[in-house]
Amino acid sequence: MRTSAAGNSARRAGAFTLIELLVVVAIIAIAVAGVSFALRDSGATQLEREAQRLAALFEAARAQSRASGVPVRWRVVEGGFRFDGAQPGTLPEQWLSPATQVNGNALVVLGPEPIIGPQQVLVASSAVPGRQLRIATDGLKPFRVSAADAGS
Structure with a gap:
């Protein structure tokens, strides 16, 4: 069975790549670290x-x-x-x-x-x-x- 190119790109448009997920996780980790330093009482x-x-x-x-x-x-x-x-x-x-x-x-x-x-x-x-x-x-x-x- 053969799939069309249009159907294949429609399926991929809703998915995230591994790189995109890693970038989001890194941004969240940096934000959490910044908040914890701001809240800490030195x-x-x-x-x-x-x-x-x-x-x-x-x-x-x-x-x-x-x-x-x-x-x-x-x-x-x-x-x-x-x-x-x-x-x-x-x-x-x-x-x-x-x-x-x-x-x-x-x-x-x-x-x-x-x-x-x-x-x-x-x-x-x-x-x-x-x-x-x-x-x-x-x-x-x-x-x-x-x-x-x-x-x-």
Whole structure:
């Protein structure tokens, strides 16, 4: 039995070749990899989030100290940190990431005077070796986060 050329090409028009299927699978794999990298929370991002959170907590404790007239002292404790002098239960006492650590001075005095001395804290993460962030104030301005050299 003989098939016509027109009938043969009509049958092939609805089918995919192996190469076309491999190209589609490769495109899907690249898209999935890109999405997984975009959704992953890197150690550097976690460290930045931790530093911004601590700066905001310092400002909250500073405001609380000025309102109550009682000095608030921040210090590192095992597994987290503590705000001595703050109203109990108003400020968190744990890091967002267990990999977070404080380098250097681990005591910050926050008020009650409107002007406090220059203070800084260096935070790092065991997930990002060699990277530190400085949370500092000159005593007048709010606490700010900036990059710090590993040796500072």
